[in-house]
Amino acid sequence: MFLKAPLLLGLIALGPHVCRSNFVDISKSTTFFAMCVEFAMFQFNEAHQDEYAYKLLWVGRSQRKRWTMTFLMDLEMGRTICKKYDEDIENCPLQEGPDEKKVDCTFVVDARPWFSEFTLLNSTCVQK
Template identity: 90%
Template sequence: MFLKAPLLLGLIALGPHVSSPNFVDISKSTTSFAMCVEFAVFQFNQDHLDEYAYKLLWVGRSQRKRWTMIFLMDLEMGRTTCKKYDEDIENCPLQEGSGKKKMDCTFVVDARPWFSQFTLLNSTCVQK
């Protein structure tokens, strides 16, 4: 009996975490997801100390948390020849040679697209 009590208490404590909503795969072409990707790249450029802008190269994981508008994405971005406040960064060429840099990032974005409101909940980036 005494061995069952800690097990039962452990299951009760873990219950809410085990049954919490998980992220599920979604289409990369979903309008809300595409808006979140654009926001994440913009926010990365605003927060990053580099004077040059980065642009989206590739979208890896595309997920949404069940019953919410919280999106999880893995993005690969490349350093461009344009400054971060230049117009039309998407058409800027990537830097070559010693200036060439790529970043792999994971972003979690809470979206309220009907209000054009986006919040970056978490971001983790590593240079390739």
């Protein structure tokens, strides 16, 4: 019983430092981050009411939550002339003129890449 008390006190003292779950900057070229960007883009296109696909234009913030595989990203996307289910959307030109649309989104994705499992935890998008 007395041996457990110092352990408990140690966990209480170290807990806030060890359990901090702040996001930290990571490289945009990290493999798991790139997989999460692709997943977020797919989820956006699936959920978006528009019949046209959006493609990635720019990656802003690229972060990972400490000690986890949860990724935070800011993405700018543009509306293409291709439909959602067309192939090779990455090479599809952007719409121009009155149909041109761009959107800025922040996504939080939890990844279990070794099981090919990804979960969109949060998404917030604003039309530009």
